[in-house]
Amino acid sequence: MRKTAIVGVGCTKVGEHWDKGLRDLAVEASLRAMDDAKLYDVDYVLVGNMMSGYLQNQEHLGALVADSLGLRGAGAAKIEAACASGGMAVHIGCQLVASGSADSVLVVGVEKMTDATTPEVTKALAMAEDQEYSAYMGASFVGLNALVARAYMRAYGVKQEDIALFPVICHKHALNNEFAQFRFPITVEAVMNSPIVADPLHLLECAGIGDGAAAVLLMPLEEARGASDSPVEVLASTVSTDKFSLHQRDDFTSFRATRASAEAAFKKAGLRAEDIDVLEVHDAFAVLGLIALEDLGFAERGKAADLIREGGIEIGGEIPTNTFGGLKARGHPVGATGVYQIVELVRQLRGEAGKNQVPGAERGYAQNIGGVGTTITAHILGRVD
Amino acid sequence: MRKTAIVGVGCTKVGEHWDKGLRDLAVEASLRAMDDAKLYDVDYVLVGNMMSGYLQNQEHLGALVADSLGLRGAGAAKIEAACASGGMAVHIGCQLVASGSADSVLVVGVEKMTDATTPEVTKALAMAEDQEYSAYMGASFVGLNALVARAYMRAYGVKQEDIALFPVICHKHALNNEFAQFRFPITVEAVMNSPIVADPLHLLECAGIGDGAAAVLLMPLEEARGASDSPVEVLASTVSTDKFSLHQRDDFTSFRATRASAEAAFKKAGLRAEDIDVLEVHDAFAVLGLIALEDLGFAERGKAADLIREGGIEIGGEIPTNTFGGLKARGHPVGATGVYQIVELVRQLRGEAGKNQVPGAERGYAQNIGGVGTTITAHILGRVD
Numbered sequence: 001m002r003k004t005a006i007v008g009v010g011c012t013k014v015g016e017h018w019d020k021g022l023r024d025l026a027v028e029a030s031l032r033a034m035d036d037a038k039l040y041d042v043d044y045v046l047v048g049n050m051m052s053g054y055l056q057n058q059e060h061l062g063a064l065v066a067d068s069l070g071l072r073g074a075g076a077a078k079i080e081a082a083c084a085s086g087g088m089a090v091h092i093g094c095q096l097v098a099s100g101s102a103d104s105v106l107v108v109g110v111e112k113m114t115d116a117t118t119p120e121v122t123k124a125l126a127m128a129e130d131q132e133y134s135a136y137m138g139a140s141f142v143g144l145n146a147l148v149a150r151a152y153m154r155a156y157g158v159k160q161e162d163i164a165l166f167p168v169i170c171h172k173h174a175l176n177n178e179f180a181q182f183r184f185p186i187t188v189e190a191v192m193n194s195p196i197v198a199d200p201l202h203l204l205e206c207a208g209i210g211d212g213a214a215a216v217l218l219m220p221l222e223e224a225r226g227a228s229d230s231p232v233e234v235l236a237s238t239v240s241t242d243k244f245s246l247h248q249r250d251d252f253t254s255f256r257a258t259r260a261s262a263e264a265a266f267k268k269a270g271l272r273a274e275d276i277d278v279l280e281v282h283d284a285f286a287v288l289g290l291i292a293l294e295d296l297g298f299a300e301r302g303k304a305a306d307l308i309r310e311g312g313i314e315i316g317g318e319i320p321t322n323t324f325g326g327l328k329a330r331g332h333p334v335g336a337t338g339v340y341q342i343v344e345l346v347r348q349l350r351g352e353a354g355k356n357q358v359p360g361a362e363r364g365y366a367q368n369i370g371g372v373g374t375t376i377t378a379h380i381l382g383r384v385d
Numbered sequence: 386m387r388k389t390a391i392v393g394v395g396c397t398k399v400g401e402h403w404d405k406g407l408r409d410l411a412v413e414a415s416l417r418a419m420d421d422a423k424l425y426d427v428d429y430v431l432v433g434n435m436m437s438g439y440l441q442n443q444e445h446l447g448a449l450v451a452d453s454l455g456l457r458g459a460g461a462a463k464i465e466a467a468c469a470s471g472g473m474a475v476h477i478g479c480q481l482v483a484s485g486s487a488d489s490v491l492v493v494g495v496e497k498m499t500d501a502t503t504p505e506v507t508k509a510l511a512m513a514e515d516q517e518y519s520a521y522m523g524a525s526f527v528g529l530n531a532l533v534a535r536a537y538m539r540a541y542g543v544k545q546e547d548i549a550l551f552p553v554i555c556h557k558h559a560l561n562n563e564f565a566q567f568r569f570p571i572t573v574e575a576v577m578n579s580p581i582v583a584d585p586l587h588l589l590e591c592a593g594i595g596d597g598a599a600a601v602l603l604m605p606l607e608e609a610r611g612a613s614d615s616p617v618e619v620l621a622s623t624v625s626t627d628k629f630s631l632h633q634r635d636d637f638t639s640f641r642a643t644r645a646s647a648e649a650a651f652k653k654a655g656l657r658a659e660d661i662d663v664l665e666v667h668d669a670f671a672v673l674g675l676i677a678l679e680d681l682g683f684a685e686r687g688k689a690a691d692l693i694r695e696g697g698i699e700i701g702g703e704i705p706t707n708t709f710g711g712l713k714a715r716g717h718p719v720g721a722t723g724v725y726q727i728v729e730l731v732r733q734l735r736g737e738a739g740k741n742q743v744p745g746a747e748r749g750y751a752q753n754i755g756g757v758g759t760t761i762t763a764h765i766l767g768r769v770d
Contacts, residue, residue, distance in 0.1 A: 001485040021517065053438035057520075059512040060467040060629075063760045067629035073645055075624040076760060077473045078465040082445035088462045092477055099483035100386040127444040132406065135442075239460040244445075244452035260458055375448045375461060 004097040005224035005231040005384065008037025008217035009343040014181040014331025016114040017211040022049075022056050026065045026110040029213035029336075033106065034069075037217045037228060043102040044075040048089030048109035049335035050082055051124040055116050065108060075102070082128035083284060084370030085109065086214070086338025087239075087377030093218045094237040103220060109339030110213035121209055125334075128371045130245045142206065142285075144246050144372050146198040149287040151252035153200070156302025158290075160200055164191035165308045166286040167205050167328045172314070174325025176355040181210045181331030191286075205286035207332035214339035216346070225384070230350045235363070236265035236380040246372050255373030258295040262367075265378035273297035276380070277361040278348045279313075279321040280341035282369040283328050292367050293321070320358045323348060338368035342379060349383045389482040390609035390616040390769065393422025393602035394728040399566040399716025401499040402596040407434075407441050411450045411495040414598035414721075418491065419454075422602045422613060428487040429460040433474030433494035434720035435467055436509040440501050450493060460487070467513035468669060470494065471599070471723025472624075472753030472762030478603045479622040488605060494724030495598035506594055510719075513756045515630045527591060527670075529631050529757045531583040534672040536637035538585070541687025543675075545585055549576035550693045551671040552590050552713045557699070559710025561740040566595045566716030576671075590671035592717035599724035601731070610769070615735045620748070621650035621765040631757050640758030643680040647752075650763035658682035661765070662746040663733045664698075664706040665726035667754040668713050677752055678706070705743045708733060723753035727764060734768045 010032025012025050020028070026047065034040050045066040052058050062076030075096075081088040086109030096102040113121050125141040126134075134144065152158060168188055174180035186204055194203040224231035240260035243249050249256075266272055273296055281296075283289035290304035298319045299307040307313065313321035324330050324344040327337060345364035347353050353361075366379045395417025397410050405413070411432065419425050430451040437443045447461030460481075466473040471494030481487040498506050510526040511519075519529065537543060553573055559565035571589055579588040609616035625645035628634050634641075651657055658681060666681075668674035675689035683704045684692040692698065698706035709715050709729040712722060730749035732738050738746075751764045 023517075050444055051438065053436065053509075053512060054442070056516060057439070057508065057512055058516040059435055059465055060514075060756055060759065062466055062473075063626045063756060064515065064629050066626050067633075067759075071626075072628055073625050073642075075476075076466065076626050077477065077624075080444055080463040080465060081447055081461065088447075091460075092462065092480070095477070095480045095484045095486055098485065099480045101480055101483070123442065124438075127438060127442055129445075130449065131441060131443040132408075239462075240458050241448045241451050241456075241461050243457055244449050248452075257458075371445055371448060374445065374452075 001098045002100060003221035004094045004218050004234040005221040006216050006346050007219050007224045007228040007231050008033040008039060009346045010036055011179055011214035011340055011343050012212050013179045014210040014212035014333055022052060022110060022112040023064060023068050025112060025211060025213040026108050027068050029215040030069055030106055030108045033215035033217050039104060039217055042071060042074055042104040042106045044096050044105045045071060046089045046093050046107045047078045048086035048339055049078055049111060050080055050085045051111060051334060054124050056112060081375045082370035083334050084338055084368045084375045084377050085335040087368030090339060090342055090379060091237045091239055091377050094234055097218050097220055105218040106215060107339060108213060108215040109336035111333035111335040112211045113209045113333060114211050134245050142198040142201060145285040146201045147246060148252045149200050152287050152291065155253045158302060158305055161188055161192060162305035163286045163290060164188045164205060165305060166283060166289040167191055169313055170322050170326040170328040173323050173356055174329030177324040177330055180325045180329055181208060182329045201285055207284045207327040210331040210333045212331055212333035212336050214336050214343045216339060216342050231384050232346045232349050233382045233384050235269035235382045238264040239377045241375050242373055244374055254291060254295055255376060257373060257376035258292060258367060261376045261378035262296050265380050269380045271380065276363050276365045278323060278345060278358045278364040279319050280345060280366040281321060282367050283322060283326045284332055315356055315358055323353060323356045323358060338377060341366040341368060345381050349381055386483045387485060388606035389479045389603050389619040390606040391601050391731050392604050392609045392613035392616050393418040393424060394731045395421055396564055396599035396725055396728050397597050398564045399595040399597035399718055407437060407495060407497045408449060408453050410497060410596060410598040411493050412453050414600040415454055415491055415493045418600035418602050424489060424602055427456060427459055427489040427491045429481050429490045430456060431474045431478050431492045432463045433471035433724055434463055434496060435465055435470045436496060436719060439509050441497065466760045467755035468719050469723055469753045469755030469760045469762050470720040475724060475727055475764060476622045476624055476762050479619055482603050482605055490603040491600060492724060493598060493600040494721035496718035496720040497596045498594045498718060499596050519630050527583040527586060530670040531586045532631060533637045534585050537672050540638045543687060543690055546573055546577060547690035548671045548675060549573045549590060550690060551668060551674040552576055554698055555707050555711040555713040558708050558741055559714030562709040562715055565710045565714055566593060567714045586670060592669045592712040595716040595718045597716055597718035597721050599721050599728045601724060601727050616769050617731045617734050618767045618769050620654035620767045623649040624762045626760050627758055629759055639676060639680055640761060642758060642761035643677060643752060646761045646763035647681050650765050654765045656765060661748050661750045663708060663730060663743045663749040664704050665730060665751040666706060667752050668707060668711045669717055700741055700743055708738060708741045708743060723762060726751040726753060730766050734766055
């Protein structure tokens with residue numbers, strides 16, 4: 001099994017890109033990653049995307065993006081795993097390198113959501129859940145995550161104000177991220193006073209709707225040393241799944257797939273949680289950020305809010321988390337999110353995170369969730385000395 | 386790089402399954418493959434599918450199918466490459482085994498098309514082509530393939546009656562396939578007298594709309610020898626792409642991606658066209674079958690009809706092709722087609738093809754196309770002695 005390295009990264013700003021189509025965004029992010037690596041020819045193009053069939057009436061994105069980049073002949077496919085499409089595309093990209101089939105893989109995550117109406121996007125998001133059971137019964141994706149928040153608060157006596165700490169930190173981190181969708185500070189009071197989207201979730205604890213694309217270039221580690229000044233090694237890339245829907249599970253306050261993918265990743269990398277210097281978690285809803293900190297071993301069950309209150313997830317804290325703003329503030333263009341996380345970890349490990357640089361960051365971890373804790377990918381990246 | 390073997394295969398009948406949903410079909414085919422291999426636990430589930438987001442409003446099929454099979458914890462993703470989704474899913478499954486990440490992979494292709502209206506399916510199929518250029522201009526998928534037929538006939542002086550030979554053979558082969566959608570014989574006259582779908586394509590030279598699922602179980606070859614009485618080795622699994630749309634290309638009568646994927650596959654397997662005993666080609670439209678025979682080296686340019694007329698693609702002929710009926714007669718449930726091809730080759734190589742058995746078949750080749758010759762996968766399978 002060959003080791004994999006990331007030699008180039010790039011992304012677009014997350015936002016309302018009314019002047020750009022799905023393909024434009026994917027191409028923009030890809031070209032930035034290619035410029036970063038000075039590598040313009042690849043063996044494969046994998047596109048992480050969830051909603052293009054429904055929202056853009058366009059499938060076959062793999063070949064579409066490959067051709068738009070002038071990469072005739074490259075292998076190409078779209079990889080879909082709901083909101084974990086990006087992380088899954090990176091995972092499969094690593095397999096193509098590890099198997100020896102590819103010496104270079106471009107993975108680009110892309111989603112374009114703001115051209116659609118809110119009901120259309122709500123319907124598209126519900127496709128991450130069981131259409132014939134959950135969605136048919138009227139359970140929206142936000143509604144299901146509201147159940148998670150309610151169960152979590154009840155199980156551990158956590159208050160809504162405690163959960164609201166998470167997006168406050170995310171927005172603080174996004175202030176210095178030129179690619180972030182929401183670059184303004186918020187307060188716990190602002191979160192609590194924002195409208196309820198699905199009780200008990202407030203608007204400011206939910207990731208918004210956005211367009212964006214992010215890309216990474218993968219190569220075998222051995223070749224990457226020559227091709228890049230600052231390759232980053234993929235120390236582990238794993239995935240696990242859980243029972244598909246929330247109503248099938250015993251516990252809403254912890255995700256088995258986070259724990260299983262993390263255990264496998266830490267084992268593969270020969271590391272433990274305390275070895276991680278910078279963390280990206282999938283905070284599509286703030287409560288998911290807290291649960292992730294606990295599932296990954298950075299806080300005890302029900303105690304994540306204490307860690308956050310003590311500054312533990314800020315730059316300079318115990319485990320700096322979502323240092324570019326996370327899903328809440330950087331933005332959550334669904335199929336792109338898992339790739340944005342990898343791009344951001346690479347920037348930290350290369351020392352290119354500017355004002356949000358985690359000093360001496362050597363190892364990063366990214367958690368990307370599809371569905372309500374259903375499909376979860378784990379990536380551990382490490383600086384190559 | 387570990388070698389990959391197929392240890393189990395299964396499929397549903399292709400047809401109008403009004404009593405079964407997308408997940409039911411995927412589960413039925415998967416369980417048959419599992420029963421065949423006596424293997425009920427796998428590391429990954431890959432689902433080849435194109436249209437579920439648009440037609441069923443259901444994404445996240447990887448985890449959905451994994452959970453429906455009781456495979457909690459398995460890695461899972463949907464793989465999409467238009468009509469080559471199935472072949473691409475098999476290709477990526479092979480990478481997971483080759484990389485050492487998986488000791489067992491279930492690949493299931495599934496599509497459910499008959500619940501939708503004809504305009505809906507026509508729209509869904511057009512998502513394989515460029516929505517913003519071709520589809521927006523009113524070019525349906527059938528219309529684009531009609532241009533291919535017209536160009537092919539003009540370039541080589543081939544008559545419609547010559548092309549009509551291909552579906553006649555497919556229907557003949559399907560008579561003995563209990564899983565085929567159309568089990569009745571047709572004649573060249575019947576093809577020529579059937580309604581025009583898009584000039585010059587007649588109804589009986591176009592694959593129909595159908596529901597179906599097919600599944601294969603992959604393992605490392607070394608372990609497969611112990612796990613199965615009759616493992617089949619994947620000697621090569623490759624993919625290539627071309628310029629995305631027909632209007633970008635110089636030549637409509639030959640597909641670069643077929644030639645490139647075949648060249649790579651033959652090289653990897655250390656074989657040549659004449660070493661292949663049984664062939665599956667992607668005859669979504671009859672003319673594509675002829676072009677494939679030529680692109681793969683089984684007939685000279687413009688001469689495929691001669692080969693067919695001489696019985697060359699029938700059982701006992703030079704290169705028995707689509708021996709279970711092909712897309713035309715077995716059926717073409719889009720995302721499942723590439724997996725059906727693999728299932729059928731395995732049945733031939735194991736000597737389980739019944740009345741359509743190719744005597745002594747040792748090596749098979751499958752070509753699966755996404756778009757109008759855009760993404761093309763190649764698989765060469767070989768009997769393990």
